[in-house]
Amino acid sequence: MQCDLNVPFPQDVTDESIKQLKLTLSTLIELNYTHVAINKNLTPEMYHQPSKKQKQQMTQQQQQKNEQYNLKNDLDAFFKYFEQLENKFSSKNLKLFSRVTVEIDDPNQLGSIFINLNAPSNPNRFDLVAILPLSEKGLSFLTNNNGASSNSASIDILTFDYANYFNGFHLKHKTMNGITRRGIKVEILYSGIFNMSNQSNLKFVNNAKQVVRCCRKGIKTCIISSGAKKNTNVRGKIAVESILSFLGLKADIYSRMLKENPLSCLLNGRLRVRSYQQTIVSGIDVMQKNDFIDEESLETVNGFVVAKREIDDNNDDEHVSKKQKV
Template sequence: MQCDLNIPFPKDVNKESLNKLELILHTLIELNYTHVAINKQLSPKMYYIPSKKQKQQMSQKEIQDLEEFDLKSDLETYFKQFELLEEKFKHKQLKLFTRVTVEIDDPNQLGSIFINLNSPSAKNRFDLVAILPLSEKGLSFLTNNNGSGSNSTNVDIVTFDYNNYFNGFHLKHKTMNGITRRGIKVEILYSSIFNTMNQSNLKFINNSKQVIRCCRKGIKTCIISSGASQNVHVRGKIAIESILDFLGLKADVYSRMLKENPISSLLNGRLRVKSYQQTIATGFDVMMKDSELEQKGYEVVNGFVVATNNINKDTEQEPPNKKLKK
């Protein structure tokens, strides 16, 4: 089982950009990936609703761009295209998941965005919720102590912009280790190391080493994803392990960053969507499927063999005596 939890969804949705996305997914299949998340990134301009006083200080062009953009319509387009991709790749041993990454500069600009994304009444909900802090203020969103009802408790991953140097803020040991203790995974994106333009590879090395240094106590809770917008920037397991070794990480951390931690993030996110208070789940197993059992009308749910809902009661038979893999 191999995971990549950050394949960017194109900003401009057209035939060419969607073909590029499909090409990346085909490349991941060839590299034996099994679980992939399609990432929709939201910038502050996409979700921020300014007050009347703030609108008066904005230029006419900024107001016009703000009025033209419709977040609801944009998300509907994303979920529609995701369903089409899921339909295309469902027979190719590739399980797709939805993910949203919210860029945060000032937490005061968030408004009700997290409430809307995590609302149980929402027609479509994301399997994974991540944040990308653009400043030290944005990172403080994850360190507030507002209790279990805080919006930050619905966050699965914190990621950074590895294509550019961190914008004037430095990560602190106390902050990053506090975030990892709350169960939030810290993501490292490796695709920029293969981009020689604007010294992206040097920026990746500098940024990733800063993250590793600050997460020294919680480095085993980190994950690594590609963040690749081109299929030539995707790498297999051995190449990724070489990158991690170059960054100074030990071999015992590799499996956690490549398999255990991504699976843990997916499980946490799926239980938030598919269960009651992340304790009870019904229907299909949130992470895996057993094709042999499905053909016989059964499935594995949390380690138990149960009959699916669509099986005919008249032809109901005893569950097969199958030894489940742990």
């Protein structure tokens, strides 16, 4: 059982981009991955509603682009394609999950984006919610009192842009440990190391080592995902373990980052969607996306999914006769 919690959904949806996404998923199946999250990325321009003063400072092309874009329609289109992918790969032992990554530059621009994404009345709710800070202000969203108390239960993953150097801010042990103590996993994306540019490789190594150092070697807090936009950038278990070894991690941490930590993250996200206050869920497997209980002749006994017992008439008569003899 292997997990990849970051397979990017294309920003520009075309037949070619969807075909490439399907190729990536097929490659992950060949590499024995079983749990994969399709990631929808939201930039500040997509969810922030500018004020009148800010609109006046925008160019005419930017104003037209902002007026034409509709976040609700964009998310509806994502879930439409996600359902098609889910139906296509459900018979291939691949469980797909939906994920959204919100880029944060200034927390004041967020508005009610997290409230809308996690609203119980929303029919399309993401299984995983992640944030990507673009600056030190963006990281402070998880460290200040308001963000820590009101939004920590809504966020599962903290990720970074490993293709570029962190924008002038340095991670600290106290900051990262305070975030991870609330159950938020820190993600490392390895696809950047396979770019042809040497500068890109240096950025990945520098950023990844900084994250691992601040997270106490990633024993209980880190996960590793591909973040691959092409199927040529995904790797199997042995190759990923080689990358982790290159970053200075020990062998006993590999399975946690590849399997245990991602599954814990998925469990937390699924409980938020399908349970009461992330505490109680009865009669369903939160890791199984499809409602298959009735179709597969299953039933729930004391909150566990088991196969239905079929009692033959002959066995039933023998059981009754034994009772009469007693």
